[in-house]
Amino acid sequence: MRIRLGWLGWLVMVAVCIWLPWHALFEGSGPFVRQLSRSLAWKSIAECLLLLGTVYGSLRLRRGGIVLAVLCAEVYARRHGVDITVLLLAAYLAGLAGLGWCAAAVLRMPRVPRLDALLRNTLLGLVLWSAAIWIASLAGAGGLPALRMLAVFLLGGSVAIAFWRWRKHMPLPRPPAARADAFFVALVVTTVLMLAAKAAVAVDSDALWYGLNADRVLFGDGGLFHSQGLVAHVHYYPKLTEALQAPFLGLGSASLVTGLSLVCWVLLAITARRVLEELDVKGLSAWFGAFFACAVPAVAASAATPKGEILAAWLCILGLLAALRLRHGDAERHWLGIGLAAVLLAPLARLTVVPYAAALFLFIVAIALRRRTRPDWRIGLPVLFALAVAFLVCLRTFRQAGVALVSPDVLVNLQGLLGWHLHDDIGRYEPIFRTPFPDGLLDSLFGPAAYIHQALFWMGNGWLPLLVAAITLRGWRWMLKPALPFVLLLGLSMYVLLYAYRYGNDGADGNYFIVPIVLLHLAAWVGVFGTGEAERPSRAFVAGVAAMTAFCLFMVVTTANWFPGTGRLDARFDRTPFEELRTLAAARFRHSHMESLTGVLSQWPAGTRMLGDMPADDGGYFPVRYESLGTISWARPPLMVDEEAIVGLFRDHDIRLVALSHNPAAAVDEKVRPVLEDLVRRGRARKLNVAGGVADLWQLGPAPAAGEPGNMGGRPRR
Numbered sequence: 174m175r176i177r178l179g180w181l182g183w184l185v186m187v188a189v190c191i192w193l194p195w196h197a198l199f200e201g202s203g204p205f206v207r208q209l210s211r212s213l214a215w216k217s218i219a220e221c222l223l224l225l226g227t228v229y230g231s232l233r234l235r236r237g238g239i240v241l242a243v244l245c246a247e248v249y250a251r252r253h254g255v256d257i258t259v260l261l262l263a264a265y266l267a268g269l270a271g272l273g274w275c276a277a278a279v280l281r282m283p284r285v286p287r288l289d290a291l292l293r294n295t296l297l298g299l300v301l302w303s304a305a306i307w308i309a310s311l312a313g314a315g316g317l318p319a320l321r322m323l324a325v326f327l328l329g330g331s332v333a334i335a336f337w338r339w340r341k342h343m344p345l346p347r348p349p350a351a352r353a354d355a356f357f358v359a360l361v362v363t364t365v366l367m368l369a370a371k372a373a374v375a376v377d378s379d380a381l382w383y384g385l386n387a388d389r390v391l392f393g394d395g396g397l398f399h400s401q402g403l404v405a406h407v408h409y410y411p412k413l414t415e416a417l418q419a420p421f422l423g424l425g426s427a428s429l430v431t432g433l434s435l436v437c438w439v440l441l442a443i444t445a446r447r448v449l450e451e452l453d454v455k456g457l458s459a460w461f462g463a464f465f466a467c468a469v470p471a472v473a474a475s476a477a478t479p480k481g482e483i484l485a486a487w488l489c490i491l492g493l494l495a496a497l498r499l500r501h502g503d504a505e506r507h508w509l510g511i512g513l514a515a516v517l518l519a520p521l522a523r524l525t526v527v528p529y530a531a532a533l534f535l536f537i538v539a540i541a542l543r544r545r546t547r548p549d550w551r552i553g554l555p556v557l558f559a560l561a562v563a564f565l566v567c568l569r570t571f572r573q574a575g576v577a578l579v580s581p582d583v584l585v586n587l588q589g590l591l592g593w594h595l596h597d598d599i600g601r602y603e604p605i606f607r608t609p610f611p612d613g614l615l616d617s618l619f620g621p622a623a624y625i626h627q628a629l630f631w632m633g634n635g636w637l638p639l640l641v642a643a644i645t646l647r648g649w650r651w652m653l654k655p656a657l658p659f660v661l662l663l664g665l666s667m668y669v670l671l672y673a674y675r676y677g678n679d680g681a682d683g684n685y686f687i688v689p690i691v692l693l694h695l696a697a698w699v700g701v702f703g704t705g706e707a708e709r710p711s712r713a714f715v716a717g718v719a720a721m722t723a724f725c726l727f728m729v730v731t732t733a734n735w736f737p738g739t740g741r742l743d744a745r746f747d748r749t750p751f752e753e754l755r756t757l758a759a760a761r762f763r764h765s766h767m768e769s770l771t772g773v774l775s776q777w778p779a780g781t782r783m784l785g786d787m788p789a790d791d792g793g794y795f796p797v798r799y800e801s802l803g804t805i806s807w808a809r810p811p812l813m814v815d816e817e818a819i820v821g822l823f824r825d826h827d828i829r830l831v832a833l834s835h836n837p838a839a840a841v842d843e844k845v846r847p848v849l850e851d852l853v854r855r856g857r858a859r860k861l862n863v864a865g866g867v868a869d870l871w872q873l874g875p876a877p878a879a880g881e882p883g884n885m886g887g888r889p890r891r
Contacts, residue, residue: 180713187717193619217738229359253370254748268328271335273298307565315396372431375736381793384479388423413521414481438476466694469633471683474733485523510552514559600808604675630683643700664693758794785832
């Protein structure tokens with residue numbers, strides 16, 4: 174009777190942890206009520222369930238199951254146009270792993286289990302490939318076509334060498350033996366393809382601000398070290414992630430650029446599984462625990478964006494795995510170099526992981542000192558290459574912005590003690606909002622609608638019922654396992670940072686905390702399954718975990734990137750990833766009526782500097798190097814304080830085009846329009862003809878000759 178009451182309490186707790194966020198997000202005045210009112214969301218869910226069922230059913234066949242499962246997945250992927258995306262991303266991952274394989278062979282690193290080899294070699298390949306990109310860029314050979322050729326020769330050659338050298342040791346895929354194994358494979362395949370399809374049809378404003386258009390706002394005409402004349406601070410963040418996306422930039426694809434995050438999500442899940450194994454979770458339970466941690470909306474939804482959160486999180490969790498492997502003695506000492514290299518690169522992918530990377534760095538060093546790890550030159554080389562990459566990444570920022578790191582504001586202030594100061598024409602992010610206590614904590618767990626970016630990237634609460642179940646079943650002593658107190662403390666630090674640091678006007682984004690989110694879920698999972706034996710959980714426990722995972726994936730399908738679903742349900746099988754951005758732009762411009770303005774802009778070179786009062790949802794699709802006047806006014810107010818400052822902005826940043834909408838609510842219109850009209854009267858600007866548009870366009874500087882872009886007699890290219 175006590176056991177039954179215990180499992181009943183478990184199910185009630187799970188139901189509460191699901192219903193409260195559901196009520197806040199999808200009912201009443203919740204931000205996503207409209208998402209569920211559209212049939213597109215439900216059709217997409219039905220399509221995903223159909224894919225899950227067909228792949229699972231195929232894998233249960235005794236013969237031909239793998240082939241049939243691949244065909245089912247291909248039908249889904251071909252309809253969404255992401256099969257080419259998945260193949261190219263798999264080739265890219267194979268290139269990184271192949272390059273790392275070659276490096277491990279040169280360094281004579283010991284043979285390790287298959288998953289460990291994949292993670293170790295991918296990290297080595299990532300470090301070497303990043304070094305190649307940044308060195309080539311510093312040498313002036315960092316244009317996108319050159320980097321694509323370098324990728325083909327370096328990564329492609331490494332794959333060929335690795336395949337030829339180790340072809341006899343590469344295992345062929347085998348069908349899963351048990352039903353649970355088959356279901357897990359089907360679940361992963363469905364989730365990966367769903368995220369790829371989501372990335373192909375929906376993008377958020379941040380992606381259009383500085384992610385998907387990095388070919389224009391980052392690489393531009395001269396590569397990574399060439400200043401593009403932009404103001405907003407986001408353009409001066411460490412650009413490790415964007416550099417790794419370089420082979421896919423400028424091809425017209427959203428899913429390929431975003432795909433790096435999807436690859437890192439898979440690597441994150443594999444690394445989380447290995448961490449659980451190191452903490453005595455055995456068998457299939459480790460795989461399901463890793464997936465449970467990575468299905469949280471803040472984690473899974475970030476895999477459908479081109480930002481670097483997932484890459485940074487994977488590098489941090491890989492650092493933790495390296496620390497755990499070091500406990501096994503000198504035979505694993507090569508993990509010291511892997512772990513240190515990973516945590517050194519993590520902040521260069523996303524600055525939000527700085528505190529976690531610093532803590533992991535100290536943790537790795539502490540374990541190495543405690544275990545008296547013998548020094549080895551093979552340990553130092555990955556670290557030296559990572560330091561070289563870090564130096565080059567920070568050198569770019571320093572040359573263009575005057576400081577090595579433009580955020581967070583605490584580090585900017587500390588750099589001032591060294592005499593490094595942010596340039597006057599570079600924006601600065603100055604947080605002003607402090608999360609209220611305890612309301613902010615309760616909202617982050619049960620009412621994420623209070624902060625819109627936590628609603629979009631909800632931090633989850635699945636660890637909470639798991640932790641209660643672990644304490645109920647096993648008491649407190651499991652928390653004293655080696656390394657587990659550190660994992661728990663680092664996970665709970667999320668809530669300390671939520672209050673100790675200030676954020677933007679609408680609070681912290683949930684994806685700032687991916688590292689502690691994953692660690693909290695893994696630690697709670699260890700509390701239930703970390704007995705060192707492959708246990709079979711009860712049906713009530715499976716039902717509760719399945720319900721929480723399903724709710725998280727439901728949120729990702731219906732809300733990620735503000736889009737309800739994964740695209741229209743039709744019979745088209747001719748989509749390709751190289752038309753995605755053009756399709757998204759056309760749909761957006763039909764909504765905002767910017768077609769005529771875009772037709773004029775298409776006559777200008779892609780490197781033309783343009784300002785306007787259009788949001789990133791429009792400007793990110795413009796075929797020129799666009800920056801929002803509203804963003805400049807917010808990020809660096811002195812640049813738009815008066816007429817003299819605005820004229821100086823135009824002059825110093827080589828602005829050729831300025832567009833102002835006819836929207837009377839535009840905040841910058843009353844400041845900028847009189848300046849432009851005055852420049853026209855003085856002959857230093859001219860107003861261009863945008864027939865039937867919803868915006869006015871000015872060209873600054875001397876008038877072009879007849880037939881050149883911008884001539885009022887010229888005909889827009891169709």
